[in-house]
Amino acid sequence: MMKQKLLTYFHGAVEQTAPPSDFQLDSYHWFHIDGENGWFGFQKNEMDLSQFDLLKTLFNHYLPEGTKENREEAMWSEYLFFGGMLPDNPCENFRIIQFQINDPHVDKDAIETVFKGFTHSSSMVIWNGANRGIIVERNGNFLEDEEYSSFAEAIQSDFYFTITFYIGKVMAFLQESAAIFSQEKSFFTAGLAINPGDRTLSFETILPHLLISRLDEQELEPFKKWFSILEEDKELLLTIKTFIENNGHNTNTAKKLFIHRNTLQYRLDKFTERTGLPLKNYHNFFTAYLACLYFSNKKPRN
Known part of the structure; x- marks a missing residue:
């Protein structure tokens, strides 16, 4: 009964007999009821944090089966983009490197392979769009800003598309750090519009532009x-x-x-x-x- 009311209340909600696909995980929170067949999902943009937390106490929140890395990426994605709780595996600190590629049809697997060969083994790549994502650097294993500039040039030379990085600030592993990342997302969006020719952006490079524009x-x-x-x-x-x-x-x-x-x-x-x-x-x-x-x-x- 409660499930049906929820499916009616959230207009974008869906119900299906098969576990959600990777594509569906990008846009929906998925849940399962013990003893029942089927899965039901709610659009992430339809639900606030308090509603999401309540549903997690009532039903089994679905995270995909698979490697430890996949589950870890899913938890970090929930934490950073959708107001979820801190990931299970704590770290001393972390830094988010945002990136955007000018080609919306990139081969994500190929890009991830290149990223993993460039970044520290403790870092992870999380996509939040067709050509946009983040690199999560952890535990002080942070690359220098100049290394990202060189990396952007190498990618343009090897893959014939351009990529822009936003170098975030080092943050403590705290719940409120997700709000700081939300601000950094806004700065990155502003920087892409203000300074489209720069391959590496940061708060320091964007701030003067914001000041003069105001x-x-x-x-x-x-x-x-x-x-x-x-x-x-x-x-x-x-x-x-x-x-x-x-x-x-x-x-x-x-x-x-x-x-x-x-x-x-x-x-x-x-x-x-x-x-x-x-x-x-x-x-x-x-x-x-x-x-x-x-x-x-x-x-x-x-």
Whole structure:
């Protein structure tokens, strides 16, 4: 009786005689009643955490049979994406690396094989879309950010598609860490829209873009006035932005731009002369960088 009421209450609920397939596990919470044949599932987006927890106390929550790794991935998926409890096997800490591939028809098995050859053996890959997923790094076995940049380049060279990573923060193994991951998902989505050309994103790389995008017209007026040279001279804009992103290192910037150091110095002097802002300290760097982001994203005049 209760089962029928639930199947009626949740409009997207389904009932079937066979265990759910892997495809069905992506979108539904599945349950089984002792002594009865059949399985019933509820769409994950139809159910909040309190309802899910209640059903788990009333019925047998289904996790697929299979390897320990598959069950572990299922528990982490429930925890991170659907408000589930902490996975059974605790860890000291963890970090989530989100990724998105520009091809919606990728061979997931092939990608997972590549990922597992690149990441630590304690890490796991969990998909949450046709071309989007996460890498869960655990117990301090974290790769350097630069390694993910190199990995993205290697994938593009070998598989002919692009991949973007979001490097999350190290988190404690706590229930509330799932909420932090939810915020990181939002940052990743924003970063993909704001900075589509970058192959590795993080809170630090996205934050300046978010700050400049939230300024109103009055607050943007100083940027338009003091840094108008950046709108007029796109070569100078690229130079200043690259210089700051390379921590003010002349040699690295010149190599990145394929120009002579004397040419770089000429452009830096030109920027200072036109704006009155010498690139000599953190505050000037930050202000100039916000200006670069504003004019990089500013739509051209008709």
